[in-house]
Amino acid sequence: MNSKTRQPPDSSRPDTLAIRTRNLHFRWQNQARELAFPDIQLTRGEHLFLHGPSGTGKSTLLGLLAGMHTPSRGSLQLLNQELTTMKAGARDRLRADHMGVIFQQFNLVPYLSAMANALLPCRLSNLRHSRALPSATEAAQHLLTQLGIPQSHWHQGVTRLSIGQQQRVAAARALIGAPEIILADEPTSALDSDNRDRFLELLLTLAERSNSSVVFVSHDQSLAGHFHHRMALEVAP
């Protein structure tokens, strides 16, 4: 197992804080049970490994961090902006500008080519577009090459790609335009172990290059060694 321990970058400056949560709670509609989450403090460039059994609210926490849900209680700051007081539109904007996401599977818009999928964030956010250097297309080409997608597949429909390739195109989409935060929801669970390690290594290396923080959810604890921090979610009492 590749268990190289990453050294945390300098976290002394408070403006480099990527994520900071305090006393975060969430309640699904029509459910009495309130989910409580441990506090997170993640400096930019640091990676967090979140694990825990099903039903502990891993994906819900990602939903909160992405600004798709609003917490019932507590404080949630992304890049020093308080999300809980923001309007839904502003949270969408923040997500477009500063976040990349990777799902477990079915990560890609089926009717777009690999290239168009990778370029999607640049079309949704001017900031991401301006950060993709030297140009959005070249940045996408560069990322797809680094993630090992053959050039012949760039302009094909994504449904022809293998699962591993699809996940790597999704990684290119998450990484393009150097977002500060990348949220990954069990992106390796559909991959075999070789592919999984290679995918994770590529993702973290490329994320470090753009000083992005990766929040990675998995129940596969063997991956934890790749990350600066790890956090376990437990079944609420």
Added chain:
Amino acid sequence: MNKLKLTIFLSAASLWYRRRVLALVCLTLTLSVTLLLGIQYLRTEIRQSFTSTISGTDLIVGARSGQLNLLLYTVFHIGDATNNIRWSTYQSMTEDSRIDWLIPISLGDSYRGYRVVSTNEQFLAHFRYGNDQPLTLASGDWFSDLFDVVIGAGVARQLDHELNDDLVLSHGGGRTSFSNHKDLPFRVSGILAPTGTPVDQAVYISLEAMEAMHVGWESGVAIPGRTLSADQARNRDYTPDAITAVFVGLDRPILTFQVQRELNQSREEPLSAILPGVALSELWRMMGQFEKALLGISGFVVITSLVGLIAVLLTLQAQRQREIAILRATGASPGLIAGLYSLECVGLALASCLFALLLGAAAIAGLSPWLLEHYGLQIRLRPLAREEWLLLMAVPLSALAVSALPALNTWRAGRQQGFGAQDSS
């Protein structure tokens, strides 16, 4: 602006991706739009064709009756004359200096269901239809001999007549007649070019021939020994006692009302003088209700197809949750997603309109010679009129309106959606 471009880009890609499913919806919509547009188009064309049945004639004068009745039996050959007018009345009209030309017509006989119109060379010279178009002969000449007949294009086509064919006219109207003028057969001297008007559906003989045929028929049937043979007939003078009606052309159309009033108040005999344009539009008003109902029905057909379109889009929506989750997670606002739905709907409607235009144009171009040939209907291919464009534009606009349903649905779901589609439970 970027958002709009992205939305257009995404909806175009999405429509293309789902083209197999959507092709059927598009076909339904195309057919219904073609129907709607076709009915509106034909309505205008038929109205045009109807109102141009007669043109250039300032007045039609006949025995006293209603204007519709007079119009129907003189122009459309429907129904019978209430009475005749005296030849002397016609004579006095020829002396009126305000009148430029007169076409006397006499009705009453038929040829295998087609009306026999007896008239003179003035008919060919002055009768106008459509956009002031004169009558022309497709072959042969206007009648010169007593027993010459000129037949309309429709009659020639239906009965397969050619020049120099002999035909026997029947006494009275109706398709089947037991009393035929079989002693005096007529010879086809000319065939008129198609006009798309009732002119095509009649046969034309001279006023003199009409008189000659009826010598010995005073009691309504032929009395043996009193009728004429063809040779006897040629050597007599036939000035009619009466005619059915007169088409009048005036020197100065401004005098129309003056002449009309004088004729209507004539002391010699009770006459009716009508303005053909006014009578035609009154007739059209009566028939117009029906075509409006037809247009209304085709409007409902379009609405039905749009509802079908929405049903399909709502079904597709269930399959699109993942894609929507990806777009949302990448930062697309629910507004953009809703816009995606609306644009797809409008895009489909626009595509259907385009196909409908092509289909309609092809159908008209392909069918119009056949329609003229077989039904005497003149349908031209012309640019769309303003009302037709408005009607066509109403289709994407209605599509936009009905797309509000799935769009709103998506918008609301988007606001409540979690991180990833698998998370929504």
